[in-house]
Amino acid sequence: MATSKPSLPKGTRDFGPEQSAKRSYIIDTIKKNFLKYGFSQIETPAMEQLSVLTGKYGDEGDQLLFKIVNSGDFLKKSNTQDYEAGSGQLLPKISEKGLRYDLTVPFARFVVMNQHEITFPFKRFQVQPVWRADRPQKGRYREFYQCDADIVGSNSLLNEAELTMLIHDVYSDLGYKGFVLKINHREILMELARYAGLKGKEMPFCVVIDKLDKIGQEKVTEELIGLGANESKLADILNVFNFIHDNISKIALIENLIGSNRGSSELSEYFNYLNAYEQGELKIELDFSLARGLSYYTGIIFEVKATDVQIGSITGGGRYDNLTGVFGMEGTSGVGISFGLDRIYDVLEELNLFPSALAQSSDVLIAHFDEQCMYHGLGLLQKLRSSGLRAEIFPESTKMKKQFNYADKKDIPFVLVIGSDEIANKKYSLKNMKDGSQEMLSIDQITEALSN
RNA sequence: GUGGUUGUAGUUCAGUUGGUUAGAACGCCUGAUUGUGGUUCAGGAGGUCGCCGGUUCGAGUCCGGUCUUCCACCCCA
Numbered sequence: 001m002a003t004s005k006p007s008l009p010k011g012t013r014d015f016g017p018e019q020s021a022k023r024s025y026i027i028d029t030i031k032k033n034f035l036k037y038g039f040s041q042i043e044t045p046a047m048e049q050l051s052v053l054t055g056k057y058g059d060e061g062d063q064l065l066f067k068i069v070n071s072g073d074f075l076k077k078s079n080t081q082d083y084e085a086g087s088g089q090l091l092p093k094i095s096e097k098g099l100r101y102d103l104t105v106p107f108a109r110f111v112v113m114n115q116h117e118i119t120f121p122f123k124r125f126q127v128q129p130v131w132r133a134d135r136p137q138k139g140r141y142r143e144f145y146q147c148d149a150d151i152v153g154s155n156s157l158l159n160e161a162e163l164t165m166l167i168h169d170v171y172s173d174l175g176y177k178g179f180v181l182k183i184n185h186r187e188i189l190m191e192l193a194r195y196a197g198l199k200g201k202e203m204p205f206c207v208v209i210d211k212l213d214k215i216g217q218e219k220v221t222e223e224l225i226g227l228g229a230n231e232s233k234l235a236d237i238l239n240v241f242n243f244i245h246d247n248i249s250k251i252a253l254i255e256n257l258i259g260s261n262r263g264s265s266e267l268s269e270y271f272n273y274l275n276a277y278e279q280g281e282l283k284i285e286l287d288f289s290l291a292r293g294l295s296y297y298t299g300i301i302f303e304v305k306a307t308d309v310q311i312g313s314i315t316g317g318g319r320y321d322n323l324t325g326v327f328g329m330e331g332t333s334g335v336g337i338s339f340g341l342d343r344i345y346d347v348l349e350e351l352n353l354f355p356s357a358l359a360q361s362s363d364v365l366i367a368h369f370d371e372q373c374m375y376h377g378l379g380l381l382q383k384l385r386s387s388g389l390r391a392e393i394f395p396e397s398t399k400m401k402k403q404f405n406y407a408d409k410k411d412i413p414f415v416l417v418i419g420s421d422e423i424a425n426k427k428y429s430l431k432n433m434k435d436g437s438q439e440m441l442s443i444d445q446i447t448e449a450l451s452n
Numbered sequence: 453g454u455g456g457u458u459g460u461a462g463u464u465c466a467g468u469u470g471g472u473u474a475g476a477a478c479g480c481c482u483g484a485u486u487g488u489g490g491u492u493c494a495g496g497a498g499g500u501c502g503c504c505g506g507u508u509c510g511a512g513u514c515c516g517g518u519c520u521u522c523c524a525c526c527c528c529a
Contacts, residue, residue: 060527144529340529404489419487
């Protein structure tokens, strides 16, 4: 077989021991908090039927789905006419499965398929990779992890409040203070669009509004007038966006402009819940210009942004009133959030916020002078491990220099040396690699010393 | 999907208007050190210059294609 240079598919990465340790640290922190809030873990397959995935993410999303060609002779169901008719007709004949694009739609499928076994409200979390055929950039990968927590089967806004507290706990545990949790309500965006005279064009309105902090007010105004918006009403709206005040005052202001509505009353109720937790210093900012994508959100939406790192959104979520409806199960409302593991990693890395003690090295290495010493070491190895220590033995008898170098490179803090004297005296040299000190100790003394 | 950008040793990068045998630092290996790593010193190995093709007497250098990287759109974790 011809050899070839190995390479990775675009937008995918390997993770070495150090990176993996850091990723596990983030995942463990998030999982711990999911469990703390009463969520249970589920897992779903990497691939789903294409019929489950398509049409859930809009036309853009469908293009970004990775499709899997059918097994075996994947052309056998198609003919040249299908080929000439283009990919739209050919695709369903050669592909029936795709890689999941997010965790929410597979979860909706899971809920529908298991509705009779599930007790509602159902609180599930899921930490798995998803795939998007997007063009990669910094912080944008074709394979990345989402850490989702959703509550379905409950309309209560207390769930939104719970997720808000959860987000704060996660970032607090990760030691990251530079985030801001932005909140808005889909209904307010709709009302604002109608106020601006864009009835029927609410979605395009949201798309433009979402670019506000990127392209600025003038460009946004320009684009919205291009859509047919009323200029003076638009000025009213931008005025509200610029209003810097506490969140409660902002609700009053928006009601003043477009009247009381489902959005404003739900936001009030949400803030009332948060208030009752009696937890000060929540980093929540009501931002009426926040317009998250994902067409299925219908209620409160939120997004966590890093203020000190240029990376975009690191957590997002919101309420979807009828996600399971597309699978024939009506009236199940849900609310969820998704932590972007890969982006959180990039933030912690850039700000140097990973704990220094993440290295997964052994506590002690057993080094030896010859094969007989190595055999003797296996008994000691077993004693070290059964007392709870992380221990390893160098697997070949070779020069001391090489064995010590191994311990040094792997940051193993202690080396236990076995020679013929040691075996005779039942006392072994234990070297502290940090300060270079060394003493002769029995195996019991060593386990004792290292266990502290 | 549209437009641009990047690629040279394990890593970070030099490499002149196209011209002998493509360099440095760090890392790696060996020795100085026959019971001990990190420091020091001496020596050594390591390159299809992303890949394919073209122009040329001659290409790391110029041209085309392709893959990859990063960036701006679009969208998003």
